[in-house]
Amino acid sequence: MYEYLKFLLVKLKSIDDKLTVIALLQNKFWVRINDKNLNEKWFFKENGELLISINGNIVDGRYEQLSEGSLIVELDKNKILLNQNFIYNDILLLKKDSDDSDFYAFYDDSKFNNSEFEQFIEVSRKEVLNTKILKLADNTEAEVLMKPNKNIISLGDSVLINQKLTVLEFLETANNFYELKEGEITGIFIKDKYKIAEINIVVKQHSKILSVGDTIVHSNEFIHDGRYKIGSNLGIEIIAKEICSKYSIITCETLNKKHCLEVWCMDSMGFSNGDLVFENGEFVQDGKYRLSILKTLRVVAGEIV
Template sequence: MKLYLKSIAKQLNNFSLSLDKTSILIDKPWALIDEELEMQKLIFKKNKELILSKNGKVQVGKWDYFPEAKSLLIDRNSDKILCNEAFIDKGVMILKLDGTENRFFTLANENIVPDLDAYRYLKELRSQKLKIKEAELIDGRIIEIQRENEYSEPELGNPVTVEAETIEDGKYQLTKKENYYEIRKGRIFKILTEKKYTNSDGKEIYIQQQDNWKIKNGDYVYILGNPVETSIINFSNSKNLVVREGKVVRLERKNPFTRWLSKFWKQTWGYYYE
């Protein structure tokens, strides 16, 4: 949860308000969830008094805000804590304990988040602000794809996370089994669709393609579930598939003249003549 809050605060930084406008804070029913997951209700008064209620017992403390440091001092009588702004919203605030990296306090505004489920509120807010589209992986995890707008489909370069955390580099299979995303440095590097081909020998060749309509350099090649090593594969009566370390190098014609024509076409138009 601590890492989740840290990631959320960083990703939503551009959408954060500031407690410079103390109207966000004052006379609102805030609920603080502490590290023991116990709830304490707080009302910040304009005169810098702080009304605290926990398990029905009420105390009066103090508070102050230091705009030069973007820090909120909370005097709860039992202790004083100095918290820095991490993410500020009218519904939920994330405050980081001063001098620490991963100690956070979450406050929920009961008027806006009646069930005080700050996690749900932040998840929905992040999804809305970052135009997130979710996709389920075959292992059950849900990946979060940040798009340019809410109407666009996932595309190359989109950031990808799981529970707001950057996903490791690799190739990930979706529950729609023929679809894959290859992720590098936390972004979509390739969008792949697996196609099955049967050559003239009756051998089944599976190619994870970047383009639904044609085979391209860099596509992944599998036979019997295993990546194909560097080789030239009989692909059809007229074509060979050249593979290096499991990836397509080119699809070439077996006839010397048409092979030359295919290479010329590639150099001229950017794809192989078929």
């Protein structure tokens, strides 16, 4: 709810629809929206007195309108400046000067009871906000506030859990990983699964294609640093759960059929210097390996030179 009210505050500020007629504020009870389970009501009298009822206990205060849309509120000899104040659909929003996160939200007690207001907010937020529900890997749900007129999640979108901006820094769904900072999406990644050396792994990928820089998020066994095959034609090198090298694997037989080589190529187009050459899972011995009349591989320390 608070995130929707913050959105309203930004929206109203952008169209400069400030509270300019002080009479709209006066002589009615405004129920303050809070998460402390307090029954708090504010009553602005015409003479500048402010009465606040907290669970039936009265606190005296004062208020003064300085200019269009600005109020000074005095409580317990402390004064605060509220310089962006709006009434929208019987919702009162008062924001403290220079602090976007500190604002007061109320609803008109004569228009709603608590359950009616919650229903109103839920309907209103669905009509106004462009949202998408994410089902997380732990079967909980997150709500993404997408940009207007967008139908896909993108960087900068806000994420709510239980209608509050989440403090989580990482989310996982069936198909994606999301990195967050202060409730906003800062990274979107593809989630994919592979099998290496009989170990099942889940990788956080920057694109649909497995690439250098992708990281292993989950595995059913400990992953030691080293080189691993994925299927028969893809090889990767892993250091600290990060893919630091990627190879296309080409299997070839020497012309005399004495050796069956496995060449790990850095370039998928073919052999090049620095490619790795294995036989039976080990680096081949130094030497020349003739693959055809025109093609011979010269290998030193397991690499084509």
